Amino acid sequence: MTVVARFDDLTPGTATKVDVNGIAVALVRIGDEVYAIGDLCSHANVSLSDGEVWCDEKQLECPRHSSAFSLETGVPATLPATQPVPVFDVTVVNGDVVVEVRA
Numbered sequence: 001m002t003v004v005a006r007f008d009d010l011t012p013g014t015a016t017k018v019d020v021n022g023i024a025v026a027l028v029r030i031g032d033e034v035y036a037i038g039d040l041c042s043h044a045n046v047s048l049s050d051g052e053v054w055c056d057e058k059q060l061e062c063p064r065h066s067s068a069f070s071l072e073t074g075v076p077a078t079l080p081a082t083q084p085v086p087v088f089d090v091t092v093v094n095g096d097v098v099v100e101v102r103a
Helices: none
Strands: 002-006 015-020 023-030 033-038 059-061 068-070 087-093 096-100
Touching (some): 002 015, 002 023, 023 096
Antiparallel strands (some): 002 096, 015 023, 023 033
16 A cells, blocks of 8 residues: 555546556545546556546546546446556545555
């Protein structure tokens, strides 16, 4: 488990790219919840953290071709992406955002 950010430093409704042991992860804060999803689109090798967060749907949209990925499962909800991206366990401990990436 790795501390990657402070909760208060995450802007609600946006994605922030962090590095967790060499793996690019997009952190997304929606209200009091934080999600951690692989930052690389499975369709176009684009950074998902540059995309738009759909708060109501709990999805992150790829900025290149508009595939939207579930922040909870990593499964794409829209084409052209057909393969999921990884999701990671994330917790907030004493204001620190902690992500666990399993090899």
